[in-house]
Amino acid sequence: MALITKIREKSGIAAAAIAISLILFLIGGDIFQGRSSFFGGAKDAVGEIGGETIKYQDFQNKVDEITQQYQQQSGRSPGEQEVSMIRDQVWNQYILDLAYGKEYETLGLTVSPAELVDMVQGTNIHPSVRQQFTNPQTGQFDKNYVIQFLKNFKTLPAAQQQAWVNFEKSLSQDRLRLKYENLLKMSTYTTNVEAQKDYVAQTSKVDARYLYVPFYSVADSTIKVTDAQLEEYLSSHKDLFQGQTTRSIQYVTFPVIPSKLDTASFYNDLKRLAKELAIAKNDSAFAMMNSDVKTPYYSTLAEIPEAVKGQLGNMTPGGIYGPFKNGLTYSIYKYGGIQKDSLFTVRASHILINAPKDASDSVKATARKRAEGILAQIKGGASFEAMAQQFGTDGTAQQGGDLGYFKNNGGMVKPFENAVFAFSGTGLLPSIVETDFGYHIVKVTEAKTNTRYKLAAINRTIAPSQSTMDEVLRKADAFAAENTTKEAFEASLKKDKTLLMLRGDRIPEGASSFNNLQNARDIVRWAFNDDTKVGSVSDVFQNDNQYIVALVTGSTDKEKVKVDDFREELTARVKGDLKAEQIEKKLAGISGTLEQIAQKYGAGALVETATDITLAQGVLTSAGADPTAIGKAFGLKVGKRSKPFKGEGGVFIMETTKSTPAPAIADLTLYKNTAKMMAGQRTSFYINEAIKENAKVVDNRAKFF
Template sequence: MGIFNKINQRSGLVVGTIVLGLVLFLLGDAFTSSNSIFSSFKNKVGEIGGTSITIEDYQKAIAKAEGLYGGSSNNTNMEDIAWNQLIFDNLNIPVYEKAGIAISEEERGDLIEGEHMSEIVKQQFQSAENVKQFIANLDNSNQFQSPEEQIALQGRWKAMKQYVFDERMRSKYDALIKKSEYVTKAEAQRYYHSLNDKAEAEYVYVPYYSIKDTIAVTDEMIEKYIKDHAKEFEVEEGRSIEFAVFNNTPSAEDSAYVKKDLIAIKEEFKIAKNDTAFIRSNSDAPAEPSYVQISQLPEAMSKMVTSLQTDSVYGPFPSGQGYTLTKVIKIESDTNVVAKASHILFRTNETDPAEKKAEAKKQAQQILAEIQKGASFEKMAAQYGGDGTASNGGSLGWFGKGQMVKPFENAIFSANKAGVLPNIVETQFGYHIIRVDVPKMGKKFLVATVQKNVEAFDATVDSVYRVADGFASSVKDTGTFRTELKKFKFGAAKYEQANIDGAAKSITGVTEAREIIKWLYSDDRDVNNVSNVFSVDNKQIVVLVTGIREKGLASAKDVKDQVKPKIENEEKAKRIAAKLNANGTNLAAIAKAYGSDALTGKATDILLSSGMITGVGYEPEAVGVIFGLGKDKVSTVLTGENGVLIVKNLNFTKSEVADYSQFVSQLQQQRNNRIAYGVIDAAIKKTSEIIDMRYRF
């Protein structure tokens, strides 16, 4: 009995435990099953008009886009195309259907292979007969190399047809909206008069810039302005960051490794029977053997051009991103004769007096004598050279006949050996000391080139990663981020970017930044969070979150530079208006009473459509007031775009036309053009909420 009594006493606890177990079991199922609340959120890519878009929906849309455009390799924007298609399916199609728009089976057939074939289909197939033949072959497996190829083409054809039908629905709806646009005669009259009626006015104008005093603008004033103009400052979510970039710059060891690799294959290249095949197997930039001029050879080879031999391999030579080996296959005569030379110019002008020319010639002869005694040609060129070659030891490089002035060309192409010419050469530019570096030569070379690019290999990448990781560990906030980064004299750079959108694919200087964006938009992300190292685009990147902007109104900090001038002008307008006495009709007297900052003038040919007042600028509100005033009537004080005004209507010339049909057509065309540029799609989107959460994937 004692045992049963104890059980009875604890029965409430037992029952409670069982109930709790059942609840936990049910909740566990709710959060862990494939259809659970948690799983549903985890798989959610976004929301379009109240419809949740799952990762499966999104992936299907991407596959459809790839099918339509022939694979992701042909278009880098497949994800955006897929997302826009989901918006179209969930927003546009219901709107079209509600308007009673549909496509019959007969119309579908006509669009694909009928008399009114879609331009999209026509562009692909040219004729209905070709479409019919394609459709007939589509289900014939014998026409394809593999079942996969057949399935892929069938998918692409299905996607293309759906795209054609979607575009027909869109065009029907656009046409419906265009047909609903109606321009009345009264509208055409107003439009005509805004273009042709003219006013003449007198004004007093005090520009805002006339007030030199500093206007104190507080954050509270900025916040109030934002609230008062809320529609102008609606913003989407954004993340602001600073980030450090550590480039995987190849080391001396990486460079030596590539050079050693080329040396190892040099002998193989020399005896290779098929140079093209050898290049394809060993070069990072495969290219067919080709003929080149002397000037196109690696510089080291051009210096020993007289000793180059066929079936010989030269290098490795530094070249662009790495090193090259060059094999000389043939050496042939060439009608294109070239030479290589250097000079030291003692510049004179043709208008110089004879004494000045004589002095220049004397100096040239003295320097020539010093060079002949052993002085450095390059040093003398740097000291005395009178043109841009002085900083390069006087080198002119390779050149052919017809590229130099005649006396200079004759001197070089008459030389049969290398060396400094014994005599000064005079040209229209002055006096030249000339050294022939390579005498005239008419040869071309059939060469094959193997190029190996120097890149950061694993050891270097690991080393850079460790440096970036150490930096990330030292950062706590913006201050330490900047301080620690300054310790790197080279090899690291700081960038920043404000209000990055969740759908962004890149950030400043980083093209493949999706993993960074995904990290930025993680649910637990906060200001001063520091990322681990991202290895992206041959870089190591560390990111610091400096700001998180929520959807809604922009913060005072974000738009301070934009809003502050507007508030300053508002405050200036109050000061000016308080001082500007608008009593009376004599604007000259009003301006005089205000002071020298008040400008006066008369403006003619004022058009309502332009909003411009000559001498003042763009002031549409003031222009509207002028047209509303009676003759010789004066306005109140007006707050304008660029200053404060008082205007007086001096004259009004009204234009008339018998027939307004031309202006009806112009207005109608303007409205139709506006519709053609995506206004309808934008309006449909505006009526529904679109939540883009693709950054989570």
């Protein structure tokens, strides 16, 4: 996705710190309410990093310090997501100081004052600085804005000065992390043997015929599995069943839905607003003032909802249109005509064949040839979207190559942008486009346009009245009061079929949501409370537009893995082994051709053929991507047959009928570079996990917040 985002995203802990520092510097926030009365003695540890205990009060003091700065600058309270981000920043700062800091110190890594100046106002401006000091007229970074800000720095309020100091500190930490990661990235390499292995896995092929008896052909009712067998399997496969501390719950939801009276009142209000919008002298201001969800007056085609977009051709200036429904929000529009913008907007898709600008000529030539071959197939009738999913090498591949809407303002690399905006209409660009990222096959899906539409939109969300909410709460309270035990809870569900019961399985301790419940932290915290046991029933929780009463039905502990924690998966695996033994025993006594064996075996046995199987992407007809069977096909000599063996989903007898070795290749650079690139993409994650593991990070925040 580098083409789309232009490296605007940063992975890892330091990036999170930068993001929050920017928010603090530019907007601000509120102060959290302390909870010190909840904690004391040995129970006040928020966590432990590198052998150092982080006390709740110390942690909260840092949170308070940041949120005070936040509040002073914005004058508003943070939302729940902002609250979580600020806490994460404080925690991540501890990790940077106590875990990463030791690594930097050991290696002698520092960021000099000169480097910091260079990142802020020098030659190598940090992306975060570029993002914030942008000229609104040109949309480009303007160094003069930075210089002017720094000249006036001492005249700024103390809170904003401190926020800038924190921001610069986060820039230094980001640079330190980048240096550290680059050191490790540069230490990774791919040998010729590894590259040759990847090449062979992708290009060598075999054809095979095989007999396949899937496990599902044997009825589960004929296989008896005991707890002793499950215990034995769990004991011998501990690496496959890693424990996790979780809770499982059942919960009854009482949705708060607008009543008929609420709905009638809402529609009357909407009709009144439509009449007033029609005669309003300043329609855009009137719409903004009366909207629950505010939308811009001038909108490009890309910004207009699909339902409205389809009606634009029928709209006349001054007309009122709608209501248009989107979920619980209804919108009415007053159309004011069109305006031409200085920028064009277009929607396009692409298939990127990766070939970095520093790649060798042979790698680029191979990539270009591959791109031209794909382009030729699409011109011949192949689906662009299917080819993108199969051959695309960036994050758009799974979306059929869709890049969404973008403007000709430098959001894309220049050669790509020039090619797309030089194209008229929609359709496939006739030639590939070369950029520093590689070669692109491009399809314009919505033609470029610089038309903006004047739409004064009143967006109102229908909501239940207070009396409706009170009535639903009364019902939820009555249910909670009458069903305080597991037995009573379940009996009520059986008795009253109108109650909506849902399950939340294996909810982790730090979860803030589960199923379709967002902002459900209070429910999770209750489920993990020391006083909450399996069988406990909660009081009433309010969650957005519903009330909830929950029952804890199960718990797991990462330190004490039990059969019940993985019963279904263990049972399926043990049944698979028992079925395999049964099938193999029956097949062992049968001889003849595969067809004869299948006939003698009886129902369930399939004989199939697979051609051009590769190790990297081999797929069998009924069995799918079964690595055991595919590996066996490559391991057999042509004309040889295997004995019955267990695969992932059944038992096979494999015959290899043809083998096509990978052609000799002189230059493995493409495969080495691909492997190196993929390893580099994983480096940040692996470094972070390794450092946390080495520092023995224990995160207990979920018990406090």
